Amino acid sequence: MATIADVAAHAGVSKSTASRALRGAGTVSAATRRRVQHAADQLAFVATPSAARLATGRTHTVAVVTPFVCRWFFATAVAGIQHELARSGFDLLLYDLHQPAARERFFTQMPVRGRADGAVLLTLPVSEAEETALAGLRVPMAFVGDIVPGSSSVRIDDRGAARLATRHLLNLGHQRLALIGGDPSEPMGFAAPAQRRAGFDDAIREAGVVVPEAHVAAGDFTAAGGAVAMSQILAAERIPTAVFVASDEMAFGAVHTIRQLGLRVPQDISVIGFDDHELAEPFGLTTVRQDVYRQAHAAARSVLDTIAAGESASPRHRVVSTELVVRDTTARAGEPPSAHRTIPPHERNTA
Template sequence: MTASINDVARAAGVSASTVSRALRGRTGVSDEVRDRIAAVAAQLGYTASRSASSLASGRTFTIGVVVPYVGRWFFGTVLDAAEQVFSAAGYDVLLYNLGTPETRKRFFTKLPVRKRVDAVLSLLIPDEGESAALRSLGVPLASTVGGARPGFTVVGIDDRLGAESAVRHLVNIGHRRIGMISGSSGPLHWTTPVERRRAYLDVLAEAGIEHDPTLEADGDYTLEGGERAMTELLAASRPPTAVFAQSDEMAMGALRALRRHRLKVPDDVSVVGFDDHELADVIGLTTVAQPVAGQGAEAARLLLRQLDEPAAEHPGHVRMPIRMVLRETTAPPRPRGPQ
C-alpha cells in the first residue's frame, strides 16, 4: 500500500503540516527535523502529491522566468542557479525566452503566465508599461538586472563602481590610451552598458585623460563581437595600450584578436574584463568579479520567502559584492614614445 503523508508524520514523530513544509523546502523546520523527515519519507517510499498540494494551497508550484537571451553565459548562469533553488523547494520553472522585439511584445500583450505561476523572475529590464503588466499579475516579482523599481525585489551589483575599478586599475599602472569594448546593442532598456561607459568616461576625466571616440568599439557582449571590436581598435591611427571590455566574453574575443595580430598580452596591450567568467582564471584574465550565480540564487530565495511570508517586509533592492581580480593580462605599458 502506498504510504501517505500521515504515515510519514507518525513515523517521524511530527505533524503532517511539518512533513509538508519540510519536503517542500519551506522555512520553520530545523535541519535535523528536515533530514529525519526526508529519511523516513525515502524509507516509506512517500512522494508528495503536487496536485493535492496545489488544491490545498491554491498554488501552482511553478515560477515564471523571463529572459532575453537564454543562450548567453550571464543569463544562463543566473537561470541555472535560480532553477536549482526553485527545484529544491519543490517548484517547477516555466521559461519564456524573449530574444526578439516580436516575442517580447507578444508576451507582454498576452501575459501567458497569468494564473499559471506563483511568482516571476525577470532577467530583463521592463519599461513602465511592461512593469505595470507584470505587477497586474498580483504575484511576487524579482529581477537580477537594473536598479530598484516599484513592485520588484531587485538583486544586482553596482555596475558603475565595478567599471570604475577596472579603468582606474589601468590608469594606476600607467596607461593613458585606454580603449573600451562595450555592448550598446544589448537587450532593450538594458542599463549595464550605459553605466559602465559612464564610469569609463568619469575615470578618464578624473585622470586628466582626454576622451578619444576612436578608442571605443561595440562588441555586442559576445566573444565574436569582442574580437571584431578589438580588430577595429587596432586599426585606429593611435591604437590603445590597454582595453577595458565590459564583459569577460568580449575580453576573450579581444585576446583572440590580439593573438591573431601577433601582439603579446600584456606586453603590447593590457586587457581587463568584467564578470569573472568560469574560464577567466584559466586564461589568466584580469577582471571585475561579480557573483553571477549568487544573484540568481538570492533572487530565487527572496521570491520563495515572499511566497512563504507574504505579510513580512521584503527588500526592494539587494546589492551583491564585487571585487577586482588581478591576473596576467594587465601590466604597465612598455616605454615606446608618447602615448
C-alpha cells in the same frame, strides 16, 4: 528515496511542520525552517510539486523571464534559480523574449497568468506599459540587474565595478586607454552597458586622462563582437596600451584579435574584462568577478519568501559585491604579468 516522514524525524519535528517549512508556508520559525531544510539536503529529499499543488491550491511554479537562454550570464542565472526552486519543491516555467514578437506576445497576452505563483526577470528593462502589465499579475516578482517599483531586486554596482577595473589599469601606469562597451542601439535597452561606460568615464576623469573617440568601440557582448570592436580600435593612428572590455566574452574576442595582429597581451596591450566567465580562469583573463549564480539564487529566494509571507511582505533590494581578479592579461607596460591573485577584501568594490 527519502520521504517527508524521514525529513521530519531527522529534523525532530512533525510531518506537518516539515511540510510547511519546505513549502515556505505557515508560521514556521526561521530556525526550524533552516533545520528542516538542512535535514532535507542531507537526505537528498526532493519535494513533489504535484503533491504540494493538491495541498495548497498553488501552482508551485515560478516563471523566469529572460532576453536570452544560451548566453553564459543568462544560462548561469537560470541554473541558480532552478537550484533554489527545486530545494523548495517549485517548478520553473521559462519564457525566452529574445525575439521582439515573443516579447510583445508575452506582455500583451500575459501567458504566465494563473500558471505561476511568482516571477524572476533577468536584466530586462521594462517600459511603463510592460510594468503595468506585470503589476496586473499580482504575484511576487524579483528583478536581477534592474529596479522596478513594487518588486524586489538583486543587482551589482555595475558603475562602481567598472570604475574599479579602469582604476586597475590606471594604477598600472597606463595612460592610453581604450573601451569596448555595449552597443547603445541594442533594442533590449540593457542598463548594464551604460552603467559600465559611466564607471569607465568616472575613473578616467578622476585621473585626468583623455580617451580619444578612436579608442572607443561597441560590441554585442559576444566574442565575435569583441573581436570586431578591437579591430576598429587597433586601426587608430596610435594604439592604446590597455583596454577595458565590458564583458569577458567580448574580452576573449579582443585578445584573439590583438594576438592575430602580432601584438602581445599584456606586454603590448593589457586587457581587463567583466564577469569572471567560467572560461576566464583557464584563459588567464584579468576581470571583475560578479557572482551571477548567487544573484539569481537570491532573487529566487526573495520570490519564494514573499510567496510564503503573502501580501504582508515588502520588496527587498540587494546589491551583491564584486571583486577584481588579477590574472595574466594585465601588467605594467613592458612588464610580464605577476602570479594570479585575487584583490583582498579591503580593495574590493563592496558597495
